[in-house]
Amino acid sequence: MKIALLQTNPTVGDLAGNARLVQEAAHMAASSGADLLVTSELVLSGYPPKDLLSRQGFVAACDRWIDQLAGQLPKELGVVVGHPTQRDCPQGRIANAASLIHEGKVLATIHKRLLPNYDVFDERRYFRPAQKLAPIPFRGEKLGIHICEDAWFHDPATFYATDPELLGDPVAELGKQGATLLINLSASPFEVGKSRRRHELMAYHARHWSIPFLFADQIGGNDDLVFDGQSFVLDANGACVATLPAFRRGLLQVDTQALPPRQISLQMPVESDLHEALVLGIRDYCHKSGFTDCVLGLSGGVDSALVAYLAARALGAEHVHGLLLPSRYSTDHSLEDAILLAERLKIDHCTIPIDAVHRAYETIAVLGEELASKPAGLADQNLQSRIRGAIVMARSNHHGWLALATGNKSELAMGYCTLYGDMNGALAPLGDLYKGEVYRLCEFINQQEGKEIIPANILTKPPSAELAPNQFDQDTLPPYDLLDEILRGLIDREESVAALSHKFPASTVEWVARRLDRNEYKRWQMPPGIKVSPRAFGVGRRMPMAARCDGDWA
């Protein structure tokens, strides 16, 4: 059977636009002789549709669109479309479904069985799990169609294999009933290193049942998630014989009777994936929200340099506006570095010294006598940051530019950032990158560009907030190399303070852990980031704020 896999970029809620993407792909697939086109999970609604699923009329509209699509798709082609449905569900319940459409009719619909409810996923909030799963006969094959998590039963990071309430591995249910092809519709969010995990899991199924496995995944940025796609085809031995590039739209066609005899290696440098994920995440957030341009404060530091670079790649240099906002504590080299960066990136930039506004605050003693008598104290430091935040937002309001925040995961973890100051903004592209990763990505970018586009001085000078004389991050925080490793343990791997204290100085681990917990309130107010790690701040890590986290259990 000639099968085409569609890797596209649906917009959540845009039923007409997403249906058009399916239709266009169906015409292309039909004209290249395909028997079957397979789309990604919930391609019609976009993934994840979140509480749109609870809005009256939304799921009914999806069901109507499926009927309409059935009438519009090329008759000779089978098309598997992912969509939410209320059909064949008890009153008030809905399912995450995939329908096989052929000759103007819906031939069969299957529902997703394993509904992920960990990390960023919340599917049990909405969907009812499939009651039964069975292969769908089509043109001499028995299609083992299933949806994303249904193939993750054996993932060691989930609990499925050990949960007695679950009915078992959905793919095995299809295999036992004689499926001749395994077809997975996915919306699998990007994480560094995840594509290998996907391959290993799917290859297990292919090998176990000795049949090919086809994996159709979506791309695109949707809020804080970015999807890499990397749709692929495995032969009956689990070897990858065809794949689509990450973060790009595409249609991958294979003949399952004559799969190419090759094994494709998928290894990309971590930084290359990160770079593409962040560029697509920024571009899609802006464009899907109706913004063409963005604005940010350019300090001459590494965080704002990287965000400016990524934004220029995402939106085009002419759509990025950098504001240089020096205070009395800014060094000459910071201003020079920021100007050099803006010139190299060819982005719009202007300098607005903030000293006059800063002095005005001090002179009118808004904050009481002690501020004027104790300059560069905490309130005075944060005031500078908030003056900058106000100017960035004024430009955003006036020109309709989206404000980007520049904070990274290390400083957000430590609360080393100012509420309503440098935390202002709509999107924090580096919110899931530790400081060390920020530097490594900058170095990779300079290598990729074949020239020093991010000025070397930005990468070599010690990080400083420049809110007080001679202030350096390392006066307050442990060295970033150490801090990042401790944070990776506490956040990404959820290791205990006791366990980490065997690897790192115990007093530092304790200090970092306490500060991480104490600053949860800031992260409830941070702009959304772009998830690239196994555990990002945001919906996938829900910590209490008004709580004690340092009991004898910690």
Ligand SMILES: Nc1ncnc2c1ncn2[C@@H]1O[C@H](COP(=O)(O)OP(=O)(O)OC[C@H]2O[C@@H]([n+]3cccc(C(=O)O)c3)[C@H](O)[C@@H]2O)[C@@H](O)[C@H]1O
């Ligand atoms: N548990 C809690 N729940 C809810 N709110 C809580 C709270 N504890 C304090 N707060 C509130 O939060 C306020 C403290 O937070 P905040 O005002 O942000 O200020 P704060 O965290 O005290 O200071 C900001 C820190 O970020 C550093 N920094 C580093 C790099 C860059 C920048 C920059 O801005 O460019 C800043 C700066 O040097 C300083 O150490 C308190 O005054 C209080 O209003």
Ligand SMILES: Nc1ncnc2c1ncn2[C@@H]1O[C@H](COP(=O)(O)OP(=O)(O)OP(=O)(O)O)[C@@H](O)[C@H]1O
């Ligand atoms: N002089 C400045 N002009 C414009 N924006 C500034 C200035 N100082 C700080 N900001 C804004 O506040 C953010 C936080 O400052 P911070 O010093 O923590 O970051 P950075 O300068 O980009 O990187 P680093 O921490 O490596 O110095 C900056 O990224 C920038 O967006």
Ligand SMILES: NC(=O)CC[C@H](N)C(=O)O
């Ligand atoms: N949409 C889904 O079911 C995604 C869950 C799956 N474990 C993944 O991350 O790829």
